């Protein structure tokens with residue numbers, strides 16, 4: 872069984888906060904927690920935005936019975 876295809880993740884140069892060198896597969900510092908690269912940080916941010924949008928749409932659907940996708 873082949874390994875799952877991993878996206879190209881830039882090699883973290885170390886935690887910007889505590890300078891800990893994490894494993895390259897780590898996207899977040901194992902010691903203090905923040906994203907090790909801007910890509911990971913952006914992904915987290917976009918995930919939050921997506922969730923907000925979904926919540927908003929769901930809210931509209933609940934409030935407006937006429938609302939259809």
Ligand SMILES: [Zn+2]
Nearest residue numbers: 886889900903
């Ligand atoms: Zn850290």
